[in-house]
Amino acid sequence: MRSERDDLPEFQAGPAGEEWEVWSPGAAGDDRYALVDLVNRVLDRGVVITGDVTISVAGVDLVYLGLNAVLTSVSTARRSLGRRVGQEPLPREGGGAEG
């Protein structure tokens, strides 16, 4: 008996059985862009469910929030905090990815 899962298409294989991992064509230096993609997605996208939040700003300052949200990017955190604490400014980040 076939299950629903048997009918699911697998990832289409690339030439010579190429593995479908995150890739970044071109020079090796492009790896940093793949990391930015990852950070933007994991920190600033995805389903948000209730949890506690720990935010690292510029890898130095930690802000702990009991919000109905989860960790987010610095830019999103600043917007979120501004709404919740009367537009009090957060420390400026020194860099890093924003979504």
Added chain:
Amino acid sequence: MTVYAYCVRRAGDPPPEAAVRGIGGAEVYLRESGTIGVWLSELDATPEPAAEHLLAHDTVVRAALRSRTPLPLRFGAAFADEAAAFAALTAREGELREALARVDGRAEMAVTLLWDADRERERLLAERTDLRPPAGTPAGGRAYLEARRRAHALESALRDRAGALLDAVSGRLSAADSTALEARTVLPRPGVAGTLAHLVRREHLFTYRELAERAGEGLAGVMVRVSGPWAPYSFV
């Protein structure tokens, strides 16, 4: 002790293989309630957003993606125990099931349009006389306001230019999967004209990649970089 959640799946979807390891090398296991399943780990504490933890989170989500498209959770979904995790999830069970149906059989692909924004500004100034200061403009309040207006117009033109480039690339990629949903950002950060994410059917992923690698051809001043497949972070 904290229970950390990586992604949501349908009840009955495959559990994580034994080799799948989560944050800090923790075991990843499946728990189900009703129509929803979730991949979890027990951690000593809520993880901080260190690079290795972000990578581990996505690695677990990616392992789920191989068998069936999950709903990736944003990093940091830590709970006191499994009951608390399921209380949060089941409160939104209907919404999560709809999202699972929307992404089923698909994965997220992404392109980033890299450019030199300063060069684009110079190009716009060369093309449009209305953006350049007139010769012999005197100093003063009116001149200041005119300069402000021109600066605003220049940034607006830059945004329009980025949008036009995104439209061009999006059009070229639509041949891979005309049903793909799209999410875009315009001028999200320095050096980036914009980003596109598409929710592409699995059987069209390789075609998408081939098209994306050629999508920048003929577009002056922009480099197109493609990545994926990702779990559908941008579509949940």
